[in-house]
Amino acid sequence: MNIHPYLNFDGQAEEAMNFYKKTLGGEFEGGINYFSEIPGMEISEEEKHRVMHITLKLSDEVKIMASDNMPSMGHQLTVGNHNYISLMPDSKEQGNKFFEGLSEGGKIEMPYEKAFWGAYFGSFTDKYGNGWMVNYTLKEGEE
CATH class of the missing domain: 3.10.180.10 (2,3-Dihydroxybiphenyl 1,2-Dioxygenase, domain 1)
Incomplete structure (x- = not known):
């Protein structure tokens, strides 16, 4: 079994994951998927550039995954000390x-x-x- 942390951001997922890659190394697995790629979904210009999913692969066993929230879908990021x-x-x-x-x-x-x-x-x-x-x-x- 592998356990991969999944991080949520408020429009900063791509920036944050590039920052983590710069320090930790690794490669993005499967590229960066944006909400604009969802067929038939009408979203604002700002939300089109939000990350739907990104994986930073550090090794076969270690990956960090992330996405941005979608305010238009009622998502709200609450930053805390839970993780x-x-x-x-x-x-x-x-x-x-x-x-x-x-x-x-x-x-x-x-x-x-x-x-x-x-x-x-x-x-x-x-x-x-x-x-x-x-x-x-x-x-x-x-x-």
């Missing part, structure tokens, strides 16, 4: 790269530093309101 994406990097340096890159313009809750449980850990809310945790578990002999 975090937890990254488990392969090295302390990779964790620092992810933390520094993704937290740019956001709000740091806990800086990326050595934690009492034998890991480097940090958490933040990115500039789009999504929560992230970066946790690198130290290997024996690492500081």
